[in-house]
Amino acid sequence: MYLSDPYTIPYKGIYAVADQKNELVEIMEHSSCLGGSAWALYHYSKSPLVIKTRAVGDMMRYLIRAGKSTLNLQSSIAAAGIESVLINGKEIEITYSGLGGGGVGATTCRAYANGVLRCRLSESGGGKQASGTIVVPRRERVLVGIDNTDSKEVGATWTLAHNIASAVDSIEHKYISHTLVQLYPVPDKTQNCVATVLEFACVEGATEGLLEEIKKGLEKYSVSNETGMVALSDFDAASLVEYSRLCRSRMITKELTIKTAKENGVEICIDGKGIIGALAALPWFSQHSESVVI
Known part of the structure; x- marks a missing residue:
């Protein structure tokens, strides 16, 4: 057995749509590991910017109020979260933070997802508190009805x-x-x-x-x-x-x-x-x- 990176599970993709006023953003994370993503969904739901969270199949969806917040991370209780969601023209910058394994998810697991343009990461893993910022394209939602x-x-x-x-x-x-x-x-x-x-x-x-x-x-x-x-x-x-x-x-x-x-x-x-x-x-x-x- 050979594992090229045993402590990283990259998301399949991360996408973000914004409303016309750039006040609301929905972040959609396509999971590669449902257990880890479900854990994140629970903890991230406690972040001040998060309005609503839900799992739709293997897609974790976060309705967010754009802006910055201060996270009060607590081991086992609120161990990871979304610190900020900033809209800059055609791009959206998302910053995550987490403790221990939650920090790994906040950094390398999201940074290597399809759809990410670039990233800034701290060290993560073990007992560290870590943060990661990813930049993704600003997208609009397009609905197509067919019958x-x-x-x-x-x-x-x-x-x-x-x-x-x-x-x-x-x-x-x-x-x-x-x-x-x-x-x-x-x-x-x-x-x-x-x-x-x-x-x-x-x-x-x-x-x-x-x-x-x-x-x-x-x-x-x-x-x-x-x-x-x-x-x-x-x-x-x-x-x-x-x-x-x-x-x-x-x-x-x-x-x-x-x-x-x-x-x-x-x-x-x-x-x-x-x-x-x-x-x-x-x-x-x-x-x-x-x-x-x-």
Whole structure:
């Protein structure tokens, strides 16, 4: 057995999206070791800047208030945390601190993750208190809603959506999550009446190319003439919650969908009848358990 670095487990990737005012940041850490990341999630949740934490599969997600804080690290109780999250133009600087093994996670494990531009690290391990600063690109969240790509003979929207998202995944527009959203079972449904929302974290200037690639994939592989694709570049889709509630509780018109999309800055990329469900899917990104309940 040979271990090139026995005390480092690099994260698969670290990505950060900011809101338009640069007041909120969501840090998304793609774990290589779920046990270690779950430990960090618990301890980091106690940091003053952290508003909310959650695990979505092997992705640890931290909703942060941008700024600086002072950590009161305590062994076993609050052994690691996020000291600061600073937005500097096209970059976001994140500083972590930790004790012992938490310090290893705060330094080398995060510094070598995919998506990190550069870093500053202290010594870590053993009984030391350590800190590490990483710089990542400032990204925006891009949500893509898709519905009605299949027929009664072949296909499933959720599988095509995932396969296209995986094919277009890149460091510039990172594929973050895929969520199935149960809709009201209208009479002309294929079978289960489920739409899909894809979540991407895009660097500046990458959104247009991403949407064009997804659109081309749908136009090539969809077997329906009523495919719908919509897209929203925003920190969340809270303004669409009421529309989604209606769509998940009764039949609604395509005219209402188009009106709602225009009022909320949503781009209609493919305008088949599937846009009704595609728009309703957007607020449910990364909420996998809630979205499948009608």
